[in-house]
Amino acid sequence: MFNLNEHDGSLNAEWSAEARSRLQELGLRVEVLADALVKLTTRSGAARTYGVEVRRRITAELATAIHFPPSPPSLLFTTYLSEPVAERLRARGIDYVDAAGNVHLAWDDVLIDVRGRRKPTVPAGRASSRGAGAFGRAGLQVLFVLLSWPEAAAFPYRRLAEMSGVSLGTVKTVIDELTRAGYLYDRGSERRLARGAELLDRWSEAYSITLDTSLALGEFAAADLSWWRDAETDLLSSGVQVGGEAGASLIDPHLRPASLTLYATGLPVRLIGRYRLARAENGGNVHIRNRFWQAPGPESWIVPSPLIYADLLASGDPRQREHGDRIRSDDDRLKRIDRT
Template sequence: MFNSNEHALSLNAESFPSLLRDLLGELGLRSELLAADDAEREGNGRGDAVLRLATRAGATRTYLVEVRHRLTPELATSISVPARLPALLVASYVSEPVAERLRARGIDYVDTAGNAHLAWDDVLVDIRGRRKPAVPRSRTSPSGSGAFGRAGLRVLFVLLSWPEMAARPYRVLAEASGVSLGTVKTVIDELTAAGYLYQGAEDRRLARGGELLDRWSEAYSITLHGSLALGEFSVDDLSWWPDSESEMRSLGIQVGGEAGAGLIDPHLRPASLTLYAGQLPARLIGRHRMAQVEGRGNVHIRKRFWHVPGAESWLVPSPLIYADLLASGDPRQREHGDRIRTIDDRLVRLGGS
């Protein structure tokens, strides 16, 4: 019998191999995480591991594993499917709406509650309906999960966008992210305990920036993204916005989403416009005849939630552009996100830290 409480722990680098072996072992499967050289030969694309599974009857399959701490149906829609290897998603919990989308896309999964779907050849493992395991709370999580609440995500955004801010006083970080000093201290403590922040004698600096960007983007789409909406609008012609830099700067408006991605990579052809502003820009809305709509339009206006003096641009920082592309739930935008992650200087530096 699967004991979900036994496995209700963080999917961190230290616990992952033994946790995955236990989860799959209780499904009657032998698992082998490939060594780094073998994994590089077998896998392709961004993944967290390459795993070889075998049944008692000897049937085998090799997966590219992707670990996700939390998932929404939108994120399930945008997960990239590798070209050479089938994907196996490992998560703390996979709800039925998420599971339905993963099964429809041919992505196998297993979670710490005991839900699983693994299908190849004559092999089928299909376990549904297990409840999300209860995880006891502690003051400081070894995985840094306490830093990923709504207020903590604002601090993380500032650190990811301007890594040099990690060395600044708590007061400066609080002003830049619009949160309390207590929240900043909690985030710094959590990140340090989880190994995402190096705390030296005289300075602090980010570590494992690419992994932190992955976790922040995932949590942003679930926790913060929806709360930023100021309004959804529709406009027949979007051709005006690339020539509106001076107008937007004068109104304190910044461009994000796939329009922002299009400014990073001119090969991209955005079909929507995402704007960040302190409040609804009535003048811009009226001038370009934007019609407010219920549901989703092609112009998304969101609340700007940061203030870093001297760093103003009409383009929002690229970590937010990347996160918005993932949060859209659109596989095409997810592909744009993967592309800018390889060419934008800021994102490339994070990935190398």
């Protein structure tokens, strides 16, 4: 695991002696410029300034879902990257260094690519769950509420349970886990989210693995997929909201949706009949899913943007992934989370 370097000021909780050593072994000069900013310079004088991003663990799903600000370019530090995970990062243009010595740096005429280093041994007692209990199915529902309405972090447990559709005990467990993991400041009467960008990354990853498929209510096919754009009143009166790439197209006008994802508390029979949606046993272009949450106020006809973002990443479609990155940079709610 990383040994933290205590001599880099505000980076002391983010910087790794192993990572610095690995970079210096490659002939790079490493300078810490400011909080989370590092300048790397080659022997020939070629230099690049990176924004440091630290993740203790990167899975294949997270390598696909993880979002970094576009400027400055990001340099990922992590404990270990398997080759399939590293390949996903390289495909997305994300540079990295791990504690084992696997490194990828590419800019201008510079290319440093070290692969195949083995996973380092983790000393006993150093592993941490990092709030793992909050990322089960029920916990993800609570997290969705907290990400969608950050003010809900201060709500009583009972109200959070009603909003997220889980038990009171689950809410308490999730709040305790998030607090211990540093994702939530809990000072009695004051609770608020912290490290929102990392929390959104982890929630999106876990959503694609644990929650996404469990929400399915039915698959349908529509000959004309554009019907929903003129059906706002019908959707709201039926308790149905638009998510997925259709919802994303209302945020990002560059997106032309090829499918429609609807969230409802049950199959909206009247809506299905009125718009002639035919059941599709082998998958269709209209996906109806369970709307498990209750909003704290009046509902929009589209689901909260954290769920739209997660839907795009869970699709596995590189085109939707690209639009997911775009709306994360453009949507006000997602930008607020990233600044938390």
